[in-house]
Amino acid sequence: MKITAITIFPEYFTPLSLSLIGKAVSEGIIEIAISNLRDFASGNHKSVDDTPYGGGAGMVMRPDIWADAIDAISDSDADPNRIIDLIILTPAGKRFSQEDAKALSQSEHLLFAAGRYEGIDARVGEHYKSQPRFRVHYFSIGDYVLNGGEVAAIVMIEAIVRLLPGVLGNPDSLLEESHNEIGLLEYPVYTKPPIWRGLEVPAVLLSGNHGEIARWRQISSKLRD
Numbered sequence: 001m002k003i004t005a006i007t008i009f010p011e012y013f014t015p016l017s018l019s020l021i022g023k024a025v026s027e028g029i030i031e032i033a034i035s036n037l038r039d040f041a042s043g044n045h046k047s048v049d050d051t052p053y054g055g056g057a058g059m060v061m062r063p064d065i066w067a068d069a070i071d072a073i074s075d076s077d078a079d080p081n082r083i084i085d086l087i088i089l090t091p092a093g094k095r096f097s098q099e100d101a102k103a104l105s106q107s108e109h110l111l112f113a114a115g116r117y118e119g120i121d122a123r124v125g126e127h128y129k130s131q132p133r134f135r136v137h138y139f140s141i142g143d144y145v146l147n148g149g150e151v152a153a154i155v156m157i158e159a160i161v162r163l164l165p166g167v168l169g170n171p172d173s174l175l176e177e178s179h180n181e182i183g184l185l186e187y188p189v190y191t192k193p194p195i196w197r198g199l200e201v202p203a204v205l206l207s208g209n210h211g212e213i214a215r216w217r218q219i220s221s222k223l224r225d
């Protein structure tokens with residue numbers, strides 16, 4: 001899977017070289033490229049935004065600069081036939097869910113457009129919707145406002161990449177997650193010591209009775225707040 005992000009703050013994406021995602025990169029399971037939108041701006045100020053038509057506060061990111069950046073990625077794609085899933089991060093987008101992560105984990109090329117300010121000119125998404133090589137998605141990660149799409153893109157990338165074969169150290173973790181219905185949180189977990197600061201591990205977990213343990217976990221995962 002290829003993952004590209006376009007941003008004016010490439011440094012935001014440095015955590016992707018850590019831990020399991022960094023390992024997935026070095027093992028060739030995924031390839032990550034970060035593109036600096038500013039590289040496609042012109043003039044002394046390299047400005048990427050302008051005032052909104054119709055007035056109002058804040059600035060809007062220019063469609064021409066975004067399209068130059070997106071076209072450069074699509075033109076230089078190692079495989080010119082693969083579909084690009086263009087993901088526009090916006091608090092107005094669809095709330096990103098585990099189901100979306102599963103669907104997007106089938107993609108060959110994810111392109112994250114991380115806007116800042118009041119967002120990206122709406123014609124960018126409209127234009128790429130009419131391009132046969134592109135599928136356009138609008139996603140939000142929750143009902144709060146972030147300063148830009150970068151952190152949201154990282155959240156989505158982590159949720160998607162851990163579903164790819166070979167990324168998780170213990171793939172059984174995925175099986176256990178999928179047994180739990182969506183909205184059902186996992187059960188509380190314990191390890192040694194058996195008594196810590198006066199708090200005991202539930203006795204059933206030390207019983208060795210696998211049926212009882214499974215039942216206890218089922219009930220506890222529903223009760224947890």
Ligand code: 6GU
Pocket residue numbers: 088089090091093139140141142143144145146147148149152
């Ligand atoms: Cl995708 N972008 C911004 N700016 N804020 C958000 C978000 C995205 N998702 C939740 N809040």
